[in-house]
Amino acid sequence: xxxxxxxxxxxxxxxxxRATLSCRASQSVSSSYLAWYxxxxxQAPRLLIYGxxxxxxxxxxxxxxxxxxxxxxxxxxxLEPEDFAVYYCQxxxxxxxxxxxxxxxxxx
Amino acid sequence: QVHLVESGGGLVKPxxxxxxxxxxxxxxxxxxxxxxIRQAPGKGLEWVSYISSSSSYTNYADSVKGRFTISRDNAKxxxxxxxxxxxxxxTAVYYCAREGIRRDVDYWGQGTLVTVSS
Numbered sequence: 001x002x003x004x005x006x007x008x009x010x011x012x013x014x015x016x017x018r019a020t021l022s023c024r025a026s027q028s029v030s031s032s033y034l035a036w037y038x039x040x041x042x043q044a045p046r047l048l049i050y051g052x053x054x055x056x057x058x059x060x061x062x063x064x065x066x067x068x069x070x071x072x073x074x075x076x077x078x079l080e081p082e083d084f085a086v087y088y089c090q091x092x093x094x095x096x097x098x099x100x101x102x103x104x105x106x107x108x
Numbered sequence: 109q110v111h112l113v114e115s116g117g118g119l120v121k122p123x124x125x126x127x128x129x130x131x132x133x134x135x136x137x138x139x140x141x142x143x144x145i146r147q148a149p150g151k152g153l154e155w156v157s158y159i160s161s162s163s164s165y166t167n168y169a170d171s172v173k174g175r176f177t178i179s180r181d182n183a184k185x186x187x188x189x190x191x192x193x194x195x196x197x198x199t200a201v202y203y204c205a206r207e208g209i210r211r212d213v214d215y216w217g218q219g220t221l222v223t224v225s226s
Binding site: 001026037044051060092102 | 154170218219
């Protein structure tokens with residue numbers, strides 16, 4: 001099983017600041033099958049990024065993904081008030097599919 | 109417009125069984141892999157199981173293997189999760205999810221809460 005470790009656990013930032021979230025895999029992620037999801041309290045998660053760096057439909061370009069192999073990054077270039085949420089990475093190239101434990105981006 | 113609506117959650121005693129259902133609409137259900145993903149209260153996401161578009165392939169997390177069974181009825185646009193021998197640690201919101209062409213999860217239902225407690 002591929003274990004995904006996200007860091008930091010909590011990121012305290014102000015609106016307008018840049019957020020950098022990390023996701024590290026215990027082994028190489030197959031064929032760049034890595035996604036990022038956003039979840040707000042009381043809501044289902046929402047797909048942000050798939051295939052490491054492709055934005056899902058309707059996702060603003062302030063969200064970007066990068067990385068390869070075992071190290072991946074989600075960057076939010078300038079935080080908007082609606083971006084404060086929990087973010088999860090997921091690998092779906094190898095069974096079982098696995099999620100990271102999440103990074104909480106909170107208002108400072 | 110894709111809609112996924114889960115049902116069947118509730119309170120069940122340890123060792124009991126429950127069957128979750130997911131009604132899909134707004135897309136050609138038989139073209140897509142489907143998954144169940146759960147989230148324990150205050151915790152992160154845990155993938156549970158997936159099933160291929162024609163039911164040829166299924167896969168399970170080790171934590172539920174041998175106890176849970178995923179199935180689908182393409183004629184009814186429905187996904188199911190039969191959960192047996194339930195444990196307290198199975199308590200969670202269970203999400204029905206569509207896997208896109210690339211196998212990422214591109215649509216999620218709103219979830220149904222399963223509580224396992226005596």
